[in-house]
Amino acid sequence: MLSVDQSRELADRLDIVDVAIRYATALDTKNWLLLNEVFTPNGALAAGPIGEVNGPTAIAAAVARVLEGVTTQHLNANHIVSVTGDSATHNSYLVARHVRPEMSGTNWYVVAGTYSDRLVRTEQGWRIAHRRLDVTWTDGNPDAHPGAAPPG
Amino acid sequence: MLSVDQSRELADRLDIVDVAIRYATALDTKNWLLLNEVFTPNGALAAGPIGEVNGPTAIAAAVARVLEGVTTQHLNANHIVSVTGDSATHNSYLVARHVRPEMSGTNWYVVAGTYSDRLVRTEQGWRIAHRRLDVTWTDGNPDAHPGAAPPG
Amino acid sequence: MLSVDQSRELADRLDIVDVAIRYATALDTKNWLLLNEVFTPNGALAAGPIGEVNGPTAIAAAVARVLEGVTTQHLNANHIVSVTGDSATHNSYLVARHVRPEMSGTNWYVVAGTYSDRLVRTEQGWRIAHRRLDVTWTDGNPDAHPGAAPPG
Numbered sequence: 001m002l003s004v005d006q007s008r009e010l011a012d013r014l015d016i017v018d019v020a021i022r023y024a025t026a027l028d029t030k031n032w033l034l035l036n037e038v039f040t041p042n043g044a045l046a047a048g049p050i051g052e053v054n055g056p057t058a059i060a061a062a063v064a065r066v067l068e069g070v071t072t073q074h075l076n077a078n079h080i081v082s083v084t085g086d087s088a089t090h091n092s093y094l095v096a097r098h099v100r101p102e103m104s105g106t107n108w109y110v111v112a113g114t115y116s117d118r119l120v121r122t123e124q125g126w127r128i129a130h131r132r133l134d135v136t137w138t139d140g141n142p143d144a145h146p147g148a149a150p151p152g
Numbered sequence: 153m154l155s156v157d158q159s160r161e162l163a164d165r166l167d168i169v170d171v172a173i174r175y176a177t178a179l180d181t182k183n184w185l186l187l188n189e190v191f192t193p194n195g196a197l198a199a200g201p202i203g204e205v206n207g208p209t210a211i212a213a214a215v216a217r218v219l220e221g222v223t224t225q226h227l228n229a230n231h232i233v234s235v236t237g238d239s240a241t242h243n244s245y246l247v248a249r250h251v252r253p254e255m256s257g258t259n260w261y262v263v264a265g266t267y268s269d270r271l272v273r274t275e276q277g278w279r280i281a282h283r284r285l286d287v288t289w290t291d292g293n294p295d296a297h298p299g300a301a302p303p304g
Numbered sequence: 305m306l307s308v309d310q311s312r313e314l315a316d317r318l319d320i321v322d323v324a325i326r327y328a329t330a331l332d333t334k335n336w337l338l339l340n341e342v343f344t345p346n347g348a349l350a351a352g353p354i355g356e357v358n359g360p361t362a363i364a365a366a367v368a369r370v371l372e373g374v375t376t377q378h379l380n381a382n383h384i385v386s387v388t389g390d391s392a393t394h395n396s397y398l399v400a401r402h403v404r405p406e407m408s409g410t411n412w413y414v415v416a417g418t419y420s421d422r423l424v425r426t427e428q429g430w431r432i433a434h435r436r437l438d439v440t441w442t443d444g445n446p447d448a449h450p451g452a453a454p455p456g
Contacts, residue, residue, distance in 0.1 A: 010162055010314055021230050028288075073264055073288045075229045075245050077379045078325045093379050097264065099289045108289065112377055112401065136332075136377045137403045137412065162314055173382045180440075225416055225440045227381045227397050249416065251441045260441065 012126070013081045016090050016119055019126050024074035027067060032060035040120060040127040047133040049147065066147020071099040076115075086121040094133065098145035109145040112137050164278070165233045168242050168271055171278050176226035179219060184212035192272060192279040199285040201299065218299020223251040228267075238273040246285065250297035261297040264289050316430070317385045320394050320423055323430050328378035331371060336364035344424060344431040351437040353451065370451020375403040380419075390425040398437065402449035413449040416441050 019038060026034035035056040039045070045059045046052040053062045078093040095112045113135040119126050171190055178186035187208040191197070197211045198204040205214045230245040247264045265287040271278045323342060330338035339360040343349070349363045350356040357366045382397040399416045417439040423430045 006315060007159065007311065010318065011158060013318055014162065014165055018232065021232060024230055025232070071288060073245060073247075075247065077229050077381050078328055080322065080325060080329070093377060095377075095379065097289055108291070136375065137401055139412070159311065163310060166314065166317060170384065173384060176382055177384070223440060225397060225399075227399060229381050249441055260443070 009083050012083045012088065012121075016081045016083070016088055016126050017079045017092075019119065019128060020079065020090055020092055020115065020117060021076055023128070023131070024076055027063060027074055028072050030064070030067070032064055035060050035063075037124070038128055039131075040122065040129050043128050044130045046131070048135060066145075067098075069100060069102075070145060070147075071101060073097045088119040088121075088126065090117040090119060091115065092117075098140075100144045103141075103144055106141040107144050109140040109142055110138060111135060111145070112139075161235050164235045164240065164273075168233045168235070168240055168278050169231045169244075171271065171280060172231065172242055172244055172267065172269060173228055175280070175283070176228055179215060179226055180224050182216070182219070184216055187212050187215075189276070190280055191283075192274065192281050195280050196282045198283065200287060218297075219250075221252060221254075222297060222299075223253060225249045240271040240273075240278065242269040242271060243267065244269075250292075252296045255293075255296055258293040259296050261292040261294055262290060263287060263297070264291075313387050316387045316392065316425075320385045320387070320392055320430050321383045321396075323423065323432060324383065324394055324396055324419065324421060325380055327432070327435070328380055331367060331378055332376050334368070334371070336368055339364050339367075341428070342432055343435075344426065344433050347432050348434045350435070352439060370449075371402075373404060373406075374449060374451075375405060377401045392423040392425075392430065394421040394423060395419065396421075402444075404448045407445075407448055410445040411448050413444040413446055414442060415439060415449070416443075 022034060023038045026032065026038060039056045039059060042054055043056065044052055044054050050062050050066065053059050074094060074096045076092045076094060080091045082089045092115050094115055095110060097108060097110050099108045101107065113133050116132045117128050118130045120129050174186060175190045178184065178190060191208045191211060194206055195208065196204055196206050202214050202218065205211050226246060226248045228244045228246060232243045234241045244267050246267055247262060249260060249262050251260045253259065265285050268284045269280050270282045272281050326338060327342045330336065330342060343360045343363060346358055347360065348356055348358050354366050354370065357363050378398060378400045380396045380398060384395045386393045396419050398419055399414060401412060401414050403412045405411065417437050420436045421432050422434045424433050
């Protein structure tokens, strides 16, 4: 039979994947308040042109700005979870489709890469303390996702 | 240690994702009888041009018709499961590639979106009582998947 | 409450998906030694033009050769696990993007398909005894991934 720790780790692994996916849900439904259930109060997002932003409110503002008018689907896969007590790491693959329905011609842009997350167990459940996105490949028309361009 | 309910919920979450993926397997292998292990006897599929169809046999007929001669890969990700006793909800992302190998030019069409499922626990395991597909984006040549077009 | 066997099966299912994803991680980070933690000492990879290769060292050599100079993202989804004692089967969908950053024009090639794995429980954890890739569709420029072409 599984030990106490092993049983808890199974639940932790599923819960951590849930938190990671919640970030995609927040962005794709533009439910910015949901980011409060993703990041710790000081949680950081480090994603390319956005730079590093701290706290769910600032992250929501930064992400909302670059995704304004953009339909998105942030597909997550290849989840890898490692739990050590009340800390954890999580990596996953991202293929994020950005579409501007009103554009003519190629109206989409894909950003694909790897999320590397550090999480902590809180009284509200697992939360991301730090999320970094490393881009692997892109495709399509960068003008369909101007926010993806380096500020400049 | 996990409580009785928590342990059971872990198994339920994995089993529910299995059922959701089984639908993709049924379509992609054109194993229509497998849909009997996906939907309840009155289970409904509500997917765009197909409209709402009830029961595994009618669903099989409707899906078989639109996928005739089409090679498909229904990729599922971002699974979110919520269990309440003998009922559950499940959402997942879909990126469905449709290919007509014999076509010249662009011979593929992608339909991407979100499945929203309601499931019930039965004596045979979890089954989908209602599945709805909301399309997020499409790409490619619609002629490669005529079944995806609204009925005229 | 879950039985001893059921609890163990939950852990097995997550562990087996981990091993399957580890293969993608090994390839995408070009960490060839990691393949020792994926395959049994005699484990086989049967993947198209590579043919069937046995053992982590030979697999690493074969894969390293076809991926030289190629940036990759092997996205895995639709995991299906079936455990019987110390043996298991695992299927998953693959969408593998291959990019040659230095190429002009269309510099990418996608190979998509299904992995069919047989695994065994070892003292080091679950390991793949046999992995077969069946290709479902491809897209892009084959010249961006010459290793994908059948040997001449």
